[in-house]
Amino acid sequence: MPKIFDDSNTSTDAPSQTLSRGIRVLEILADARVPLTIDAITAELGVHRSVAYRFIRTLEQHGLVERDAGGRIRLGARLAALASGVAHDLQAEALPELTAAANELGMTCFLVVLDHEECVTLASVEPRHAVATVAQRPGTRHPVTVGAPGKAILTQLSPGAWPVGTDAALAAEVHMAALRGWAESQNEVIPSLHAVAVPLALRGRRPAAIAAVYLPTDREVASVAERLIASATAVRSALDG
Amino acid sequence: MPKIFDDSNTSTDAPSQTLSRGIRVLEILADARVPLTIDAITAELGVHRSVAYRFIRTLEQHGLVERDAGGRIRLGARLAALASGVAHDLQAEALPELTAAANELGMTCFLVVLDHEECVTLASVEPRHAVATVAQRPGTRHPVTVGAPGKAILTQLSPGAWPVGTDAALAAEVHMAALRGWAESQNEVIPSLHAVAVPLALRGRRPAAIAAVYLPTDREVASVAERLIASATAVRSALDG
DNA sequence: AACGACGCGTTCGATAATAGAACACCCGTC
DNA sequence: GACGGGTGTTCTATTATCGAACGCGTCGTT
Secondary structure, eight states, X not given: OOOSSOOOOSSSOOXXXXXXXXXXXXXXXXXXXXXXXXXXXXXXXXXXXHHHHXXXXXXXXTTSEEEOTTSOEEEOHHHHHXXXXXXXXXXXXXXXXXXXXXXXXXXXXXXXXXXXXXXXXXXXXXXXXXXXXXXXXXXXXXXXXXXXXXXXXXXXXXXXXXOTTOOHHHHHHHHHHHHHSOEEXXXXXXXXXXXXXXXXXXXXXXXXXXXXXXXXXXXOHHHHHHHHHHHHHHHHHHXXX | OOOSSOOOTTSSOOSSHHHXXXXXXXXXXXXXXSOBOHHHHHHHHTSOHHXXXXXXXXXXXXXXXXXXXXXXXXXXXXXXXXXXXXXXXXXXXXXXXXXXXXXHHTSEEEXXXXXXXXXXXXXXXXXXXXXXXTTSOTTOEEETTSHHHHHHHHTTSOGGGSOTTOOHHHHHHHHHHHHHSOEEEESSSSTTOEEEEXXXXXXXXXXXXEEEEEOSOSOOHHHHHHHHHHHHHHHHHHHHO
16 A cells, blocks of 8 residues: 655654644555544654644544544545635636636546655546546646646756656656657556646746647647646636736 | 624634634635735724734735735635545545546536534546536535435435424435435526535544536436445445445 | 845743553453 | 454643745836
């Protein structure tokens, strides 16, 4: 079971210990993907049970965690409400564009932003006959060095800011992507699926990308990229205009 | 500008003051819907600036907030990653069903759960020719006493657990919805839109509902409800079976 | 230019919030 | 009935936190 969140913050002590531990409760719960007992959280946190108990009651008051019938802890629905505020203007502008692009292309289209060397999918829209339904759900994360969206995002970063695992082959791909304005990938993030991504650079915002996934086909890749570029341009003019 | 989050927790002092304040930073940011300065957050929190500063640095380390070019604070992308863990098994089971229902009905279908007297939309899928694109985005909240999903959810609660604002008319509607297995609403949550919702009761989980919105039409409402019931049954058997 | 208003980041001591031990309880089950 | 695993509460020493004070840069304005 791979860890979703990196909890190796023993070296870098957070400015606020209590807040950091409380957030780690949320990370542990998201990581577990199944309701946990207080004792399990206690063990994972490495603190006394009464401490974890106090955290959980506080998180409960804010609706960020809930308890199921057996008293186990799970993430609360209001966390989803909080997350809807993440780049909500970007999402508001991008969603109609994603929908239009997805329907015109017949492909799942999604919006990706950079988050500390990782790509996070903020929104995704599926076309009618969806084949990769569960593939890119909002909140999905994967390294920025993998996949078309990652390359499209890397074109917006100076090579010095690239993550350490960036090899020459990837650098070449990013370079080409920067020149022609779009990136592609095959079987990288999702096996047997291809992807096209275009960069979406916005003022005062983390690098982003708009992407589409599709089954290997004889579709003209460049035309897909053109369609995505149109959407990206529309979004950019709406937000930065 | 209506407040999204109720920050009237001056009476109910949270068990962990620090954690509660840190979470309120997130709520304030989600409420503002625009990047804030540290001073603005400080004023809203009612604490000293050095305190808010410490919170923000901690939140920043966890990726829950980011800073734009001007140093202003906004919610971070990793918050979306956290939120994807909310009822992720329910979402995983419901999304394909929502997609199928949305395409077959030609309506936007979405999944709603109860959160402390409010409905929270966890996932929504739009059909090809979407008309209410921006209407029901994940994370949207509205009172449980309004709209078809709310009624479908109220059928799963004992009347004693209903919120205070529940009048007789609503009670009658909920009663009928409980009898026939689905609820409907007109122009309640979204003006000029109708909605149908069916309850989705799951073991050890908050009451939920599957719903569809559509423009006023001569479509047979009962047939829409039947389709939603089929999806709800499929989800229920997958999770509780 | 000088000024004030506004913003950020840091240091530091007193204090209050926290940490963790200990205790009481409930519920299965062996 | 004892046991193990779980929860919730109370209490005190300690420690993390709080908030005042300070320094600094950057705007606009007079």
